[in-house]
Structures are given as structure tokens and as C-alpha cells.
Amino acid sequence: MYLIDISNRGIMTERNRTKYIVLGMLTIRDMSGYDISKAIETSTNYFWSESPGQLYPVLACCLKEGLVRCKEQSTKRVKKVYSITAEGKKKLKAWLKKQPQNTLVRSELLLKLFFGGNVSTADNIEHIRQHQIQLEQEIGAYSAIREGILQKHKASSETKYWLITLDYGLKVSQAELEWCHEALQVLKGI
């Protein structure tokens, strides 16, 4: 016997956080699905990503639930620009206030290193080296984005929070880079 709430079916259950990133992005400015997708890629991607195949259905659901509205469009217009409704804002705020949880990390690199004793030291060193290169690129990208925010945007409540999350990325990546260096020294037997 299963006691499952069947009314909660579909893609818009309590646990689906895609709708909150959609609503959140629409508090910054009115956007199309494509714009939201691009905004995620260039701002939250390192701690939260979404694929178009997930985004568009959720956006359609938000519209049906009255959390967003779509601007009147002529027959010619292809681009659909959405804005957040008062109800959408209310829903977003309620979620933002709730204690966050469910941090998920899945690092294939660490999983492979954990079992690294089964292959040669050279194999493991190579994995770490590759990661090192990637991290250096990421740190460069974050720094560039940071400069961009400071120059293009006025200091505001919004930008303050953007910088805080960016600084998380910078700080953690920097720590990872240091770890790479130390791990390589251990593996090289220095």
C-alpha cells in the first residue's frame, strides 16, 4: 500500500527548484526563456545549472500557475518575453526565506582519486594536472565577471549578493588549486 500524494504530480512539485531560478532571474529584468538560459550560463552555472529541456516546460508551468506573465505579442514576434507576477514574487520570497539544504556535489575526479591505488601514479597525476588547468581558467573567468559587474552595474543590493556568490567561487577554486599543488607533491613523493 502506497500513501503518495497523487495531486502533486508533474514537474512543479515542492522539490523542483528550477521554477525558483526562473522566478529569481525575472526579478532582475524581463526575459525570454533563451535569455534566462544564457543568464544562468553566465552567472549561476558554477553552482546551479539548468538545461533548456528542463527550463522551457517549467516556464510554461509557471505561466499556467500565474507566477509569470507573457507580454502581448504580435503574430510576427517570435521571442516571448516574460515578467514575474505579484504571486510569483510572493512564492519566490517564501522560498528564499526557508533554510537551504540539499547541497549536492558529485566529483568524478575525487571518486577516481579515491580508488587511485588501482592504477598508476602517473594516471592520477595527469587527472590532477588537468583539473589544475581547468581551475586556472575558471578563476580567470570569475575575475573577469567580477570586473564586469563592478563596471557595468551600480552598487546595489542586487550586485552585493552577486559579488558574494562570485567570491565563493573564487575562494573555493583558489583552495582547490592549492590542494592540487599539495596533492601533486604527495604523489610525486616530495
Place this chain on the structure above:
Amino acid sequence: MYLIDISNRGIMTERNRTKYIVLGMLTIRDMSGYDISKAIETSTNYFWSESPGQLYPVLACCLKEGLVRCKEQSTKRVKKVYSITAEGKKKLKAWLKKQPQNTLVRSELLLKLFFGGNVSTADNIEHIRQHQIQLEQEIGAYSAIREGILQKHKASSETKYWLITLDYGLKVSQAELEWCHEALQVLKGI
């Protein structure tokens, strides 16, 4: 028209990494499904977790594919102890040598902070404070595990890699803790 490789169906496709953590754990010692589940919880959980509902079917699949074998059991014995086969070891090694990818991070905390301008500063401060407490506990737990490894196990190739992954957790958590401190100062306007 869809050109999808239908032969790859089921739960044991190329992208399913659960089988590799199963195989990897069995290189440490022979284990039951339950043992593997516990081992994951106490060793790789902070960078790779698995639920029992995922683990048992994959273990059954590994058995069917000849990657693991199950020890002969009397009718009385309930516990099924598995060991890795030569073929299983070969498959694991091939995977370990391939360049890792697909690092996935989903941080609800950072997502909420990114949109933090929509709620009060106090709400955001509270989220960071909670995270700080959690981090301190985690760092304590990692340190305890580190001591445990150093005392219970002889220094070996295996333990060397365990310590490297553990040190990753320590280093990154420490950096996160520092970030918490800085972020709180920014939000408090110090």
C-alpha cells in the same frame, strides 16, 4: 526520426557511475550491498553519495555481467558477500584511467544568496550562519576520520589516496568557512 542506440538500455549504460563505486569498494575488501552503502556514507559521501534504491539494482546487474561474484551461501545465510572478478577489475581500471568530467555542484545556499536582494539582510545572514555551523561540524568529522585512517591502517597506496581526497574536503571546507566570515562582514556592513 530519432537515432538512439537502443542496445544501451537499462541501468548499466556508460554514464552510470554507480557501478564503478561498487567495483571500487570491492577492491578494498569483500562486502555486502549493505556494507558498500555504509562505506560510501562514511568515506565518499561528501563528494559522492548513493541511495540503496540505486545500489542494489546496480549490484545485481554487475553480478549478471560477471563484474562481481557472490560467495556461495548456505540457506541460513542472509548476508550476501560480493567480491570483484578479474573482468570487474579490468573495467574499473579502464574507467579510472579515463579523464574525469561532469563535476556537478548544486548549492541551494548559493542560489538563494544570489537572489538575496529580494529578502531581508537578516534572512541571508541566518542562512550563512547555519552553513557556518554545519561546516564546523564537517571539519571536525573529517579530522576525526583522518586520525582514524592514520591509526587503524598501515600507510599504503590505498590510504595515501584516501588521505588526498579527505584533504580536499578539509581544504575546501576551510575555505568555505573563511568565505562565510567575509560574507557576513559584507552583509553586516563592516
Place this chain on the structure above:
DNA sequence: ATGGGCATGTAAGGAGTTACATGATTCA
């Protein structure tokens, strides 16, 4: 005129979790 980026989607299915059922063993 055509190739690339803009833009909106859908189909199929794999990955993974949750919520159970079921029964043995251990120990206070």
C-alpha cells in the same frame, strides 16, 4: 544564399530518490 547564432520547444529515456515491504539478528 547560406551558415551560424537566436529562439522555442518535444520525445525518450537514464539517473536517482523516496517510500515502502520484508525478515533476520542483536542486545538491553
Place this chain on the structure above:
DNA sequence: TGAATCATGTAACTCCTTACATGCCCAT
């Protein structure tokens, strides 16, 4: 003797990605 933990498993479902289809717009 009864609760906790050990132990194995399945059903149902959600989440998410991949791999397409489709067509517009714009610059070379």
C-alpha cells in the same frame, strides 16, 4: 520480548539531460 539495527530489495515517481525538430534573423 521488544526495539534497534542489519540486510535486501521493489515500485513509483521526479529530476534532468540528450538529442533531436523547427524556423527566424542577420552578417558575409
